[in-house]
Amino acid sequence: MPVRCRRLLIPHLFLIALVAAVLFAPKGRPGVEHWGALLAGVVVIELLFLTAVIRNRRRGAESTAPYDLIVFVWVLLLLWELYTSVSNLAHPVLVPAPENVFATFHEQWRTLLLNIAYSMQLLLVGFFAGLILAVLLGLYAGWYPRLRAFSYPIANVMAPIPAVVFSPYLVALMPTFRSASVVVILLGVFWPTFLGTINRVVGMEPQILDSARMLRPTNRTMIWRILLPYIIPGTVSGLKVSMTTSLLMLNFAELMGATHGMGFYVQNSITYANYAHAVAGIIVIGVVVTLLSWIVTKVQKKLIRWQ
Amino acid sequence: MAKIQLDHVSYSYPNRGRPAEVLHDLNLTVERGEFVCVLGRSGCGKTTLLRLLAGLDLPTRGAVRIDGEAVTGPGTDRSIVFQSYTLFPWMTARQNVLFGIQQTGKWGRAEARRLADAFLRKVELAEAADKYPYQLSGGMRQRVAIARSLAMDTEILLLDEPFGALDTRIRRELQEFMDALRWRDGQAEKTVVFVTHDIDEALYLADRIVYMTPGRIAADLPVPLPRPRKDLGPAERAQRDALRRTLVELFDREEDAPCRCAADAS
Incomplete structure (x- = not known):
């Protein structure tokens, strides 16, 4: 054979x-x-x-x-x-028996999908808001020495603090749970990305920088046509990790005070001792994470085709 | 008026509090249309000299003058080709050339596109226009870089060991190329300063060879050979060989002398 x-x-x-x-x-x-x-x-x-x-x-x-x-x-x-x-x-x-867990997928697929959609909405809004803001501000802070000198120490203090640490406080502070979740994710993505962007701009290949300087770009051209494309591969390669940590933070936040979402679904099932639902929810979260990182990998390949 | 003039130029950079002098009281004049090779061992300050001409660094003392005016930074009258990374890796060959042209602000969009393609044809890379630098060989990349420099239509061309990372055959090819490209109607259009540590490269290309020992200019030799220099007659070959011997001697003499300057970017 x-x-x-x-x-x-x-x-x-x-x-x-x-x-x-x-x-x-x-x-x-x-x-x-x-x-x-x-x-x-x-x-x-x-x-x-x-x-x-x-x-x-x-x-x-x-x-x-x-x-x-x-x-x-x-x-x-x-x-x-x-x-x-x-x-x-x-x-x-x-x-619970596997039969019961799988039956949950069959009986509760609408509820599950709804909760996924709810979580994804918060995740994507927070994630992209944090990412875009961080790259934008990071580019400017990286390029203008004065901005860098003042924001770099702040970022160095803020970046290592896990956003989950202040998420209970944010949930209490913000008017709605949704806004609190978005802010938690945003902060969790923002500081590391901001710091990474500054580092990437500062650590730019000196010869590329010299080549660029010889072409006398305006600050605008420098930031948008030289620095932005230069930092994209580094930023994108960190996307998978930051996407997964965002989901982690969201699910964590949802364990407290949410009324929808994947984390809430699991938490709520456990509260009512419906462990079949809880296990099903955990499996669904795993599938969603896998799908997300698969999508991110595809995006990476598209965005850094020049490497 | 001389195209380029270095007037008592010194350059030092702070090195653990104590400034290290890379160039000491340099004087040099380059005429319009002249091809000058700056020759020397690594660490002699030749790259620093080129960076001062480019305006990437400014002299600690003295002045670099172009057309009589002191250089205060990079300018659109000069373009540069480095040994590597002159091109932006995220732009295709055409986009790189086009970007250079647009930065000069001399041409409109359509004209710039036409020029970019024309210069890529000139360096025989029309078919590689849509390729990214990583898809090109080292020699092709340098040709694109040269195309960008030429397309920017700058009066001064600065080259820092542009063929240093290439193998001998490709290097010879590009040298011939370089020699051919800067002529128009039998008239040298560009003033070129070319940094190299390769004696034969300098003898092939230069109107004048400036030999540097750490921090200073040790010799300034005219190269009165006819062009192109691929097939020289016996008398001229003898002349070239005599020049080569002089240069080899200069290199050898330095062998024993301790290096005075700390480091050089190259």
């Missing part, structure tokens, strides 16, 4: 074991939901895996990662299934 097929065999043996456990194993736990949603989820995961395998082969790169990852996922689901639905060894309330 060729290596390629053998590689596909092991994951599918685990898949069969999982499906068998879900469909045929005697259930030892009461209150387990119908398996339909779980199997639908398994099909989605399997399809994602097969797409990854096909894309891998098209590129000619034979990475073992998808195979290992899928085995990991199947084993995890299998153990989860055995530990809960089949044997009922786990705590019946604290550890």
Whole structure:
């Protein structure tokens, strides 16, 4: 048997074991939901895996990662299934059955989507406001020595303070929870980006700076046509981290006093001891983070095509 | 009036509180249309000299004069080509040339575009117009940089070891190129100051070679050879070889002398 097929065999043996456990194993736990949603989820995961395998082969790169990852996922689901639905060894309330978690996706998808949309709105507004403001002010502060001399020490003090630290205070201070969340994210993105932008402008390749000076640009030309494109790759490469930390800060802020949003959904489910919903919410947050960083990677490739 | 005049120029930079002198009481005159090579070991201050001409640095004492007027900073009458990074990596070849032209403010948008393409053709890179510098070889990048300099139509061209990072064959090609490009109707259009540590490069290109030892000008030798210098007759070759021997001797003499100046940007 060729290596390629053998590689596909092991994951599918685990898949069969999982499906068998879900469909045929005697259930030892009461209150387990119908398996339909779980199997639908398994099909989605399997399809994602097969797409990854096909894309891998098209590129000619034979990475073992998808195979290992899928085995990991199947084993995890299998153990989860055995530990809960089949044997009922786990705590019946604290550890929900996979059937129940996946049923949540099916029953609550509208609520989940609504909460995602709500969180994304705050995230994107805060993130882009912080990013644009930081790059803009950072460019000017980097270029004008007087501005830099006074703002650099301030940024150095502010940047290392995690925005989550003052988020409870901001939630109390701001008129609405929404505005508080936006400000938390904005501040969390602003200071590090502002500081990074100044550093990038100051640390500009001396020969590029000299070349630019020889062309006698006005300050405006210098900032918009030389400095801005120069700092973009560095700024963009930090985007993924700042995007993820923004989401983190938002979810954290949502744990206190929010009425919508992903963080609120998880917090609220835990309050009502609905752990199936809580786990489902956590999984959704993971999926959203993954999607976001995938988008950021695509944007990066577009923006720095000259490198 | 001389095109470029250095009048008792000294340059030093602060070095742990104690100023380090890179150039000491330099006097130099370059005539309009002259091609001067500044030759010397690394650390002799030749790059600093070029930076003063460019206006990127200002002399500590004395004055650099262009057309009789003291230089106070970079000007649109001068353009420069460095060994690397003269081009902006985020602009394509055409955008780089175009940006240089637009900065001079002499031409309208359409005319600037036409000129940019014309100069890229001149350096035989028309097909690379839409490529980014990272997609070009080192030699092609320097050609684009030269195209930008020429397209800016500056009277003075400053070059800081522009071919230093290239291999011998490409370097010779670009030297021929450089020699050919600055002529129009048998008349040298541009005044060129070319910094190098390559004796043969200087002998190939220069009307005059200025040899620098740390901080000062040690020799100022005219190169009265006909152009182009690719195929010289026997008598001229002998003359060139004599000049080369003189220069090699100058280099060798320095071998034993301790270096007086701390550092040089190059």
